[in-house]
Every structure is written in structure tokens, then in C-alpha cells.
Amino acid sequence: MTSDNRKGRGGWLRFTKMHGLGNDFMVIDAITQPVQLSADQIRRMGDRHLGVGFDQLLLVEPPERPDVDFRYRIFNADGGEVEQCGNGARCFARFVHDQRLTRKNLIHVQTAAGVMTLEVTGRNQVRVDMGIPELAPAAIPFAADEQAVVYPVEVDGQMLDLSAVSMGNPHGVMVVESITDELVATLGPLIEAHPRFPARANAGFMQVLAPDHVRLRVYERGVGETRACGSGACAAVVAGRLRGLLDERVKVELAGGELTVAWPGDGSPVTMEGPATRVFEGRIRPPGEARRPRRGGRPDNNRKKKGRDKASA
Numbered sequence: 497m498t499s500d501n502r503k504g505r506g507g508w509l510r511f512t513k514m515h516g517l518g519n520d521f522m523v524i525d526a527i528t529q530p531v532q533l534s535a536d537q538i539r540r541m542g543d544r545h546l547g548v549g550f551d552q553l554l555l556v557e558p559p560e561r562p563d564v565d566f567r568y569r570i571f572n573a574d575g576g577e578v579e580q581c582g583n584g585a586r587c588f589a590r591f592v593h594d595q596r597l598t599r600k601n602l603i604h605v606q607t608a609a610g611v612m613t614l615e616v617t618g619r620n621q622v623r624v625d626m627g628i629p630e631l632a633p634a635a636i637p638f639a640a641d642e643q644a645v646v647y648p649v650e651v652d653g654q655m656l657d658l659s660a661v662s663m664g665n666p667h668g669v670m671v672v673e674s675i676t677d678e679l680v681a682t683l684g685p686l687i688e689a690h691p692r693f694p695a696r697a698n699a700g701f702m703q704v705l706a707p708d709h710v711r712l713r714v715y716e717r718g719v720g721e722t723r724a725c726g727s728g729a730c731a732a733v734v735a736g737r738l739r740g741l742l743d744e745r746v747k748v749e750l751a752g753g754e755l756t757v758a759w760p761g762d763g764s765p766v767t768m769e770g771p772a773t774r775v776f777e778g779r780i781r782p783p784g785e786a787r788r789p790r791r792g793g794r795p796d797n798n799r800k801k802k803g804r805d806k807a808s809a
């Protein structure tokens with residue numbers, strides 16, 4: 497995407513900081529203000545010390561087709577655009593309501609993964625139709641000769657039993673006796689970047705407490721471990737049901753709180769319900785493009801800066 501945010505008034509962008517169970521977002525209305533951001537600008541705004549700080553940036557855009565109300569675009573903190581964000585979808589629904597961009601309680605949004613239906617069910621509760629899970633290896637994408645519920649995958653010299661599920665975005669799900677910090681910190685990045693996931697993956701670690709109650713931690717693609725992951729919760733329930741471990745309706749306990757996820761089974765969509773919380777409103781002048789290092793000259797940070805040091809956003 498080209499970067500040309502000078503068109504906004506003085507180049508400032510209005511945004512709302514929101515979260516879904518601690519999975520946090522910078523939500524930008526790209527309907528009433530012009531927005532053009534590069535991956536580098538998104539990355540720099542996502543910095544938790546120099547920018548706004550977020551797991552994902554969500555763009556609210558006008559619909560591109562007659563059967564939807566909005567276009568919903570999702571960018572990870574690393575600047576990469578992705579297909580799906582469940583916690584973000586709940587915040588998207590709350591945002592378009594709060595900003596009076598719609599009065600509907602049933603909202604259809606177009607994402608890179610297809611059309612999603614968001615239903616505002618309460619003050620800050622939203623139910624999301626997350627679509628039909630994709631299990632065909634080629635569509636996830638996941639490298640496998642044939643579709644299976646569990647794939648033996650070599651990671652760091654050990655064989656893991658992984659389920660591979662797409663909720664529009666790719667997930668690798670492990671079922672473990674207990675979820676330790678060490679397990680998530682060591683295996684999370686290795687599963688995220690595993691060569692059998694050519695588009696990388698979100699790595700879910702699920703502990704089954706009861707057929708209707710699981711604990712889950714997710715090391716997210718392009719972000720790292722988040723306090724909650726909606727699409728990860730859906731992928732974990734699908735994996736657990738396929739393994740014969742879970743009921744149709746499951747309470748998913750995440751670090752940031754609980755989601756209710758339901759999946760009747762093959763061919764049916766997964767539904768997820770949970771909160772969407774607004775934290776603050778703000779304005780930011782998107783950072784300029786990262787300066788390319790000068791050829792031959794001293795690196796920028798050693799040059800004498802004329803005048804006042806510019807704070808880099």
C-alpha cells in the first residue's frame with residue numbers, strides 16, 4: 497500500500513483503542529477520513545513504546561459489494577495483512593455502532609476470508625459467525641499428503657501431534673496436559689514459522705478441563721503470545737471436537753477472560769460470543785516512512801540533527 501496520509505486534516509488520524517479480552521486493537525474509521533498506511537507505518541504505530549501499541553490494527557472501510565455493510569481489514573503488529581481476527585470482529589461491531597456508522601444489530605462484513613456476520617447482542621457483547629472451518633490441507637495451507645484430524649509434525653527434534661485448521665487464517669493446535677510458559681515460548685515460534693505452514697500459523701495450546709471447558713493460550717502469527725485469540729479459540733474447539741474430546745458448546749478460558757464457542761460439526765459454521773471493550777479515543781500523525789540508511793554517510797542517528805530533535809512516533 498502506498499503511504500500518503502497527508503490528505504487527512506493536518507495528516508492526523510483519528511482512532512479508537514479497543515480490546516477483546518485483552519487482545520488489543522487500534523481501530524481506524526477509513527470511511528469518514530482518508531487512510532493510506534504502509535506496512536512500515538503500521539509496524540511503527542504498533543510499537544508499545546514509540547507508538548500506540550496493539551496486537552492488530554483494524555480498518556473500517558466502505559463496502560465493495562452490495563451484500564455487505566462494511567469491509568473489515570486486519571493488520572498484525574508486524575504490518576502484515578491477514579484474513580481473520582475474531583476478537584477484532586467483536587470490537588469492529590461495537591465500533592461501527594458507537595461511531596454511528598450503522599444502526600443495525602446484525603452487521604455483514606467482507607474480509608479477505610469471506611463474509612462474516614456480527615450480531616450485537618448486548619451493551620458490549622457480540623456474537624460472531626466465524627464461518628465454516630477449513631480442514632483441507634491445501635486450503636489451510638498446511639503441507640500434508642492427505643487430510644487428517646491429527647498430524648505428526650517434527651518440531652525441534654520432537655514429534656508433536658498437531659491439528660491444522662483454518663478459520664480464514666491458519667492455526668496449528670496442540671492438546672497438552674498443562675500449558676507452561678516454557679512450552680508456549682519455545683514451541684510457539686517454531687510452530688508459527690514451521691515450513692509445513694507455508695503462510696505461517698497461529699499456534700494454539702489447549703488443555704481440556706472438561707468436555708465443555710478448555711484452557712487455551714495462543715502464540716499468534718505476526719504478533720507473539722496474546723492475552724486472547726478468537727479465531728484461535730474457534731480452531732481449538734474444532735480440533736477438540738474432531739478428536740472426540742469436546743461437546744458442541746465450549747467455554748474457552750483464555751488469559752484475558754472467557755469466550756463461548758459452539759460448533760455443531762462438519763459443514764457448519766463456528767459461532768463465538770464475547771465482550772468488546774473501548775479503552776480510549778486518540779489522534780496520531782502516522783510516522784513518516786522509515787529513512788533508508790544514507791549511502792556511505794554516517795548512520796542517521798549519529799548525524800547532528802538541526803534544530804529540535806523530532807520525536808519519532
Ligand SMILES: N[C@H](CCC[C@H](N)C(=O)O)C(=O)O
Nearest residue numbers: 581582583665717725726727
Ligand atoms: N487475535 C485474532 C487472531 C489474529 C490472527 C493473526 N495473528 C493471524 O496472523 O492470523 C483473533 O482474535 O482471532
